Amino acid sequence: MPKLRVLGVVGLLVASVLAGCGADPPEEELSVLASSELADMGPLLDDLHKDTGVRLRMDFQGTVDASNALVPLGRDRHQAAWLSTDSYFQLRLAKSGFTGEPPLAKHTMVSSVAIGVKPAVAQTLRSSAADGQVSWADVAELAAAGKLRFAMADPRHSGSGLTALIGIATAAAGTGKPLRPEDVTCDRLHGLFAGHAAADTAQDVLETYRHDEDGLDGVVNYESTLLSLNARGGLRTPLEIIRPKDGAVLSEYPMLLLDPAKRRAYDAVVEWLLRPDNQRKIMEHTFRRPVTADVDPVEQLRVPIGTALYFPDRQDVVDRLLTYYETESRPRDVIFVLDYSGSMRGASIAALRAAFDGLSGADDTDSGKFARFATGEQVTVVRFAQQVAGEQTVKVTRPEDLDELRRFVAVEDFGEGTAVWGALERGYQVAADHLRENPDRVVSIVLMTDGLNNAGPTADDFLHRYPDFPAHGVRTYAIRFGTAGAAELDRVATATGGHMVDATATSLPTAFKEIRGCE
């Protein structure tokens, strides 16, 4: 059949041209600085190479570390960056004064931060939550009570840690808006972080959890990573994934072009990643959600993730959050210096009791859950009238410790004078003692008074002596109540680096709550 052979030859020729056309594009390499968790893309990148001829040479780093390495632009030698989020990078870039053409960026997939917990913990969380809808406040409450120990990546290095921190801080601020600098004047997350077992980048967190499955109750990480952890089956108890009702900050995995000369390769890679069939493969393999239309979610992803918690548009907000985070692992020590002069009788002492009840766990609002005393915290109460009348220190390890503290606060033993500044001096002596025991402590003082100073040293005396106190630098936060003088309280508090809160405008419990985390 010579004719057919001819036809065959022609056909083969055409076929080989066409095949060559599809499978043999020019070989090219693209060096990519990538977020650590993208190591899971490995097998898919082989397909990408086969289809496009572009081989991604990936170097992995925590997203925050990578973002820091990329600014100023041009210093890093990678040709592209593939980050869980470029928000931090863009903020850094803007702050660096960069005004040139920003790198092209294309979202490639989406995930958001969630918390995976053991089923029993999930049950506890749901039963303590209003309508069974768990919020970050419920998580914080359980963590502060020492009943939820979790692993979470360090937000100073890792994208999952940073977006988690921003999301949780936004939920704690409770404004329903992006965080503003004034929302981050205090550390509201100490209670939550009482349950934090530190770890580094996203992958390490999973290692931490796998190695200490008995000692830990959960992991804060991307929904995708948690689902993968369950799917791989290495855990004795699969994690139940809770997406707190407050919502989440989205991570959209932008691919950024750093070297404009690699545009062709970049375009090919992005086009490949965004093809619906590849989006589906990515989703099935990594549990990251698609960014293109018409890809039906897999079973595990048919779950609402709530509303966006915003990534702030200001670098200073993020910096401030990270500064507070630095102190999270250090032990807390709060010294309350409380006025027990006669005018505190009746409604006032009732309000003070209510304030301590609230901080001990009775306040069921979201802000109350974030504000409560946390396991590991050391709390001292100094009662004063014309002089210091009593002192008690408890280290919070069990609920009974807080009961003891509340009993001490509730004692109706009032004196006649009001030695505000003498009592505060005593507060600084206690602070000095505590710092001597453990210099790593984060110590602060809360001074509450309802009258004018009429015994002992004056405010000026106090301020004169303050620089010589061994514990100077410890901040005082003043709560003004009753007929106390606002100007003087504010002057002293500000001189120590703290500030005054006016409880006459709100209530004592609100004022105590407001000042929590500032200390």
Next chain:
Amino acid sequence: MSELCRWGLSVVTTEPLLRLVPGPLPVRKRRLFRWVFLPISTFALGGILLLLFSGTVLVPFEGNEPVEGITGSKGAFFNDDTVKRELLRHHIKVHVTDVGSRSILARDFAGVDFAFPSGAPAAQQIKQKAAGAARDPVRVFTSPLVLATFREFAETLQAAGVATPQDAGPGSLYYKLDMAAFLDLVDEGKRWSTLSVQDHNGGRRIDNVIVAQTSDFCSANSASSYLTLVAYARGAQRVPTDVPAAERLGGEIKNLLDGQGRTDDALAGTYLADANVARTKPIVVIYEHQYLEHQIRRSATPAGLDRDRVLLYPDIQLIAEPEFIPLSDRGEALGSLLAGDEVLRTRAVELGYQLNTVQGDAESLNRLLDDKHIPIPPQINSTVGAPGLDELEAMIKAVSPCRS
């Protein structure tokens, strides 16, 4: 490379040549095959191969280089497969860089054949910058600015007396939005929970305050257009006509616009992808064509119309008019094609655009929607014109700190 393949394939598959016929052919057919079909087809194939190898088939259009464009969201038009095919038929390959309409201005125009901003203000600035290089712009299609949302949020706004469904039934795709009343909700910092969104979404509380999320005011035409709309609604139903007034008004409306943190440059993409991800942003500002393209595509699938995603039409409307600005001869040739080619025009309508009345039939979109049993969007009679360039810039600056 993939273009070459697609083109090559489409040529070959239209010929029966590659169908290898199993078994012996009848004698008559064999003769026909040997003396007529085979020589012709071999010749044709040889020619094709030659052309493929020389590359001339692809872009005889001044060498092998694609026509380079810098665009806003309209760059997507050139990435559509039908558009690509039609352009290749005319030996044109287009490569676009979507940087956001307002950021086009900051780019270097060297080696760029056209700019394609999504709206008139950016176009005007680009033409000023390009001066001599800019040729007559081509205005092919338009699309109104819309607020895209999901059913439960539209129903929540309806219950609050701010939105009215266009169709009486439960499945209306379109709602008219009382813009003044909506902005009052935003101004008061009303939360979705306060408006009882949980009555419409199966009981889930949403404590975020209500805001329409936009792309970056500094770079996106859709965002600056929404800003214009808000300025008009809050500025006694007119846009400011001098810079001090614009600065003042910008300061006044800032809180209605900026409560959204870092903005998303791919809002329409996010809105149309995974529904659970999309719902993280309850209301987003996009163009109507982006939504209609989705519905036109969906209407052709077994799933049918997407009745989950719905549009809010502000009762004052801003219609964006993309301008194709040629910056070279090649750009100009592409522009002429865009203006005159029937296939491209038809495709634009299928992608949800309204044709410009000068270039085509403004009714063609409605006819297409009707054909596909997609409800026709409401007619909004009150439209807002763009403010002067200086006034717009002043308002943007008052609302958002731009990089440059």
